[in-house]
Amino acid sequence: MDTVLLSDNETDLLRAAEFIKNGEIVGIPTETVYGLGADASNEAAVRKVFEAKGRPADNPLIVHLADFSQAVEYTENIPELAYRLAERFCPGPLTMVLPKNDRIPMITSGGLDTVGIRVPSHHVMHRIIELCGRPIAAPSANTSGYPSPTSAEHVMRDMNGRISAVVDGGSSEFGVESTVISIEDENTVRILRPGCVTEEMLGEICSKVIIDHAILHELEAGQKAASPGMKYKHYSPRADIVMVEGKLDSFISYVGDHNGDGVYSLIFDNDRDIFPYRYMTYGENSSQQAHLLFQRLRELDDIGAEKVYVRAPRPEGVGLAVYNRLIRAAGFEVIRI
Incomplete structure (x- = not known):
């Protein structure tokens, strides 16, 4: 049907x-x-x-x-x-x-x-x-x-x-x-x-x-979820998502050290003028990032991305919601540089 x-x-x-x-x-x-x-x-x-x-x-x-x-x-x-x-x-x-x-x-x-x-x-x-x-x-x-x-x-x-x-x-x-x-x-x-x-x-x-x-953390084994989105890996595309916390120059350096076929980055709009690798942007502020995040994750799958390094938002205001979705999409894998 x-x-x-x-x-x-x-x-x-x-x-x-x-x-x-x-x-x-x-x-x-x-x-x-x-x-x-x-x-x-x-x-x-x-x-x-x-x-x-x-x-x-x-x-x-x-x-x-x-x-x-x-x-x-x-x-x-x-x-x-x-x-x-x-x-x-x-x-x-x-x-x-x-x-x-x-x-x-x-x-x-x-x-x-x-x-x-x-x-x-x-x-x-x-x-x-x-x-x-x-x-x-x-x-x-x-x-x-x-x-x-x-x-x-x-x-x-x-x-x-x-x-x-x-x-x-x-x-x-x-x-x-x-x-x-x-x-x-x-x-x-x-x-x-x-x-x-x-x-x-x-x-x-x-x-x-x-x-x-x-x-911001995984539930302990056997703990019941009081809300949707608390217990399981969520929001994750087929590509391997890695959250990276750090300043832009450190992020660029890290991506450069780990770049290769099928590697993309998800960055802020105002990063793109100096970012030298394959990327998509997902907004210049937390509200725009919330609006675009899931769309961009799906688009990265559409173009065949295999690994995506995401420039992490600040976990405050609406940014906390974006960070929460990303950390679950990444299976709690966060690189702090």
Whole structure:
């Protein structure tokens, strides 16, 4: 069965909503990356998501709602801080991990008693949620472990024949997945996965923001992942990715010492005038790097790159999200020079 490519007109969005209501899977644009949308309350549909992605069953899915007020239907004991955060960041690229109720099956939550709740701001995803009247589980619409998709073309390349449809809603605005947080107490949140809602932005609402150890380090053996993107190697192209931290002249020297056939570099835009080896650029600031990162990793595969040395961003602000994706794409291999 070939996957149907739909547009973002109302007729096609109704068709996408019908697929989801009938337990099928649809690739849907969001402001972060494209997601594989399924009825989060339908165990059989959620199993299809895991099968299409080849995703481990203990990797939890995020549930998308049309409005944060709907969270009471699927979660319990919502803290007051969650409402303050929702007022500031919903709709938008923030996911809050909350205690779930029985309407969300354990397969959706990866076997956890909690579930990530998000209200997307992309008009297509928002409208499909409204039309189907269901909570939508939507992990990134890629083969598990591969760079996340930021266009309908990426989804079609990864998922054609595995899912019912893909809705083309243009390129993703942010380019990396949502920030995922847990609420520790009425004034404290813990960032489980960084995104474009940054530590500094969260600090405007609550007095303490904790950066979880797993953002920059591997989980210990047997430790459960509270958020997608914490446990397994992720976001990795076929090429071997190596993160390199250091000043530009040191980076150039290191790449020169390790250059060869199939070797490319991923560098900042303002490095290119003096960089003498094969390269792609991925932006001049953290927001641009977040927007372009997954696209560039896929393009490097397309041109046959075998090894890619990446000039590491500073792990602060949105740069923390970029660094987090890269360190996982690199399997935690970082060269510090």
